[in-house]
Amino acid sequence: MEQLEQTLAAIAAADTPDLVEAIRVSALGKQGWVSALLKTLGAMTPDLRQSEGPKIHAARESVTAALAERKASLEAAALDARLAAETVDLSLPASEALRGSVHPISQVMDELAEIFADMGFAVASGPEIEDDWHNFTALNMPETHPARAMHDTFYFPDKDAEGRSMLLRTHTSPVQIRAMLKQGAPLRIIAPGRVYRSDSDATHTPMFHQIEGLVIDKGIHLGHLKWTLETFLKAFFERDDIVLRLRPSYFPFTEPSVEVDVGYTLVNGKRVVGGDGDAADGGWMEVLGSGMVNRKVIAFGGLDPDEWQGFAFGTGVDRLAMLKYGMDDLRAFFDGDARWLGHYGFAALDVPTLSGGVGARA
Numbered sequence: 045m046e047q048l049e050q051t052l053a054a055i056a057a058a059d060t061p062d063l064v065e066a067i068r069v070s071a072l073g074k075q076g077w078v079s080a081l082l083k084t085l086g087a088m089t090p091d092l093r094q095s096e097g098p099k100i101h102a103a104r105e106s107v108t109a110a111l112a113e114r115k116a117s118l119e120a121a122a123l124d125a126r127l128a129a130e131t132v133d134l135s136l137p138a139s140e141a142l143r144g145s146v147h148p149i150s151q152v153m154d155e156l157a158e159i160f161a162d163m164g165f166a167v168a169s170g171p172e173i174e175d176d177w178h179n180f181t182a183l184n185m186p187e188t189h190p191a192r193a194m195h196d197t198f199y200f201p202d203k204d205a206e207g208r209s210m211l212l213r214t215h216t217s218p219v220q221i222r223a224m225l226k227q228g229a230p231l232r233i234i235a236p237g238r239v240y241r242s243d244s245d246a247t248h249t250p251m252f253h254q255i256e257g258l259v260i261d262k263g264i265h266l267g268h269l270k271w272t273l274e275t276f277l278k279a280f281f282e283r284d285d286i287v288l289r290l291r292p293s294y295f296p297f298t299e300p301s302v303e304v305d306v307g308y309t310l311v312n313g314k315r316v317v318g319g320d321g322d323a324a325d326g327g328w329m330e331v332l333g334s335g336m337v338n339r340k341v342i343a344f345g346g347l348d349p350d351e352w353q354g355f356a357f358g359t360g361v362d363r364l365a366m367l368k369y370g371m372d373d374l375r376a377f378f379d380g381d382a383r384w385l386g387h388y389g390f391a392a393l394d395v396p397t398l399s400g401g402v403g404a405r406a
Contacts, residue, residue, distance in 0.1 A: 047077050048103045048106060048107070051067065051070075051071050051077075051107055051110075052106065052107070052110050054067050055067055055107075055110045055111060055114050056110070056114065058114055058118075059118070060118070061115060061118055061119070064111060064114050064115050064118065067111070068107075068111050071107050072104070072107060072108065072111075078100070078103060078104045078107060081100045081103070082100060082104070085097055085100065143391075143392070144392060145385050145386060145389025145390060145391070145392070146389055146390040146391070146392055146394075147377075147385065147389060148365045148369060148371070148377070148388050148389065148390070149253055149361055149362060149365060149377060151365075151390045151396065152361050152364055152365045152368070153236045153253070153255070153361060154395065154396050155280060155396045155402040155403065156234065156236060156255055156280070156361070156364075157234070157236070158396050158397060158398060158402055159276055159279045159280060159398070159402060160234045160257070160276065162279075162398055163272065163275065163276070164232055165232050165233060165234045165257065166232065166233050166234075167233070167234055167235075167236070168219050168222075168223045168233040168234070168235045169219065169235065169237060170213075170216070170218055170219035170222050170235065170237075171213070172212060172213055172237070172238055172239075172240075173200070173210060173211075173212060173213075174210070174211060174212070174213040174218050175204050175206075175208040175209065175210055175211075176192070176208055176209040176210075176211060177208050178218040178221050178222065179211060179213050179214060179215075179217075179218050180192055181344075182218070182221040182341065182344035182345070183217050183218070183220075183221065183296060183297040183341055183344075184296040184297050184338050184340045184341055184344075185296050185297075189296065191214065196214070196241060196242055197211050197212075197214055197241070197242065198211055198212040198240050198241075198242065198250075199211045200212075212239075212240035213239055213240065214239055214240065214241050215239050215254055215256070215358065216235040216236065216237050216239060216254045216255065216256040216358070217235075217256055217297060217356075217358065219233070219235035219237075219256060220233075220235065220256060220258045220297075220337075220341070220345070220356060221341070221344060221345050223235075223258065223345075224258075224260065224342070224345025224346060224347055225345055225346050228346070228347070229260040229261065229347050229352045230260055230261040230262075230352075231258060231259070231260040231261075231354070232258070232259050232260075232261075233257070233258050234255055234256065234257045234258075235255065235256040235257075235258070236253065236254070236255040236256075236361060237253065237254065237255075238251055238252070238253055239251070239252060239253070239254050249362075249374060249375065249377075249378060251378070252360060252361075252362050252374075253360065253361035253362050254358055254359070254360055254361060255358065255359060255361055256356065256357070256358045257272070257356060257357045257358070258337070258354060258355075258356045259272070259354050259355055259356075260337070260342070260345075260347065260352050260353070260354035261352065261353070261354065262351065262352060262353065263353065264336075264353040264354050264355055265336075265353070266300075266302075266336065266355070268355060269302075269334055269335075269336070269355040269357065270288065270290065272355075272357075273288060273304055273332070273334065273357060274286065274288055277306060277317075277331070279398065279402065280364065280368065280402065280403075281317045281318065281367075281368060282401070282402065282403055283317070283318040285318045285319055286306060286307070286317070286318060287306070287307040287319065287320050287321060288304055288305065288306060288307075289304070289305040289306075289307070289321060289328055290302040290303070290304055290305075291303045291304075291305065293333065293335070295333060295335055296338070297335075297337065297338050297341045297356065298334065298335025298336055298337060298338055298341075298355075298356055299335065299336060299338045299339070300335055300336055301333070301334070301335035301336075302333075302334055302335055303330055303332075303333055303334075304330070304331055304332045304333070304334055304357070305321065305328040305329060305330050305331065306321075306328070306329055306331045307319050307320050307321030307322075307323075307326055307327070307328060307329075308321065308326060308327055308328070308329050309323065309325050309326045310325050310326070310327075314370070315327075315329065315367075317329075317367055317368075329367075331359055331363070331364070331367070332357055332358060332359030333357065333358055333359070334355065334356065334357035334358070335355065335356065335357075336353065336354070336355050337353070337354040337355060337356050342354065362374055362377055365377075368403060369388060369403075371388065
């Protein structure tokens with residue numbers, strides 16, 4: 045078959061992939077000569093098809109195999125030429141490796157630990173799967189308290205060995221009870237960690253972070269609480285013009301209880317913590333709750349409330365991070381967006397210190 049011999053010779057002589065492709069189209073394409081021969085099989089008599097069919101199919105297979113072999117040969121030759129021409133300059137610096145970032149929540153927890161450590165506080169922790177006695181009862185929240193409702197709290201179907209209901213802790217306050225029972229008094233701790241509640245909207249998430257503070261000693265009063273909070277907030281926001289406003293409130297585990305507001309000023313339409321909230325360009329913003337530890341809570345902690353007094357406070361770590369670093373959407377903390385973390389994240393080795401700055405940015 046003359047056309048077959050010419051095609052095979054052209055394939056063998058082809059020196060570029062484009063030329064090989066052109067030969068393939070001329071032979072095996074819709075208008076190619078092999079395709080034309082295949083179409084003639086339908087018009088042949090059975091005897092002629094029996095004799096000519098195998099020849100035509102053999103020609104197609106020969107062309108297909110020759111094309112594949114020549115294409116592979118040209119690709120291998122091109123790779124060899126590229127490897128021979130390319131060089132690596134070992135004197136050039138290596139490409140910069142991708143660096144991880146510390147999440148703002150982790151950064152703020154480190155900042156809080158550094159600040160309170162300077163004031164003599166230890167960091168305490170407790171289980172996130174808690175029993176209802178530590179989470180509610182020991183904190184002066186009886187079984188009829190609304191915080192125990194199923195729509196407010198994540199309960200487990202199982203109970204512990206003592207028959208108590210198990211749940212995801214709704215605050216880090218149970219750590220206070222565990223610390224008093226284990227360490228006794230005097231006591232000065234903070235308890236940062238994850239907590240869980242059945243909330244989910246623009247300003248609430250089912251999982252968030254809290255930090256609790258507890259001081260148990262003799263002769264403790266509200267003045268000690270106010271000084272501690274004022275010192276903490278000045279160090280955290282790195283401003284000396286922090287002004288606090290304490291408002292009466294109610295929490296089951298403290299008596300008396302106070303809400304703590306911090307003054308802010310408006311700068312370019314944004315709230316900036318600092319300054320007198322009663323000023324013309326200022327206002328007040330609630331940042332935490334606190335109070336003197338309820339006598340019942342001290343007793344549940346295994347201490348004599350006639351001998352020991354204390355104060356406690358709690359605030360959201362996520363909220364503090366948003367206020368300090370200008371973040372406006374709580375949900376972004378949990379989206380796992382690397383671009384967001386690249387913008388707000390912190391260098392792994394940039395450990396916050398009071399001397400170097402607790403809020404030093406990468």
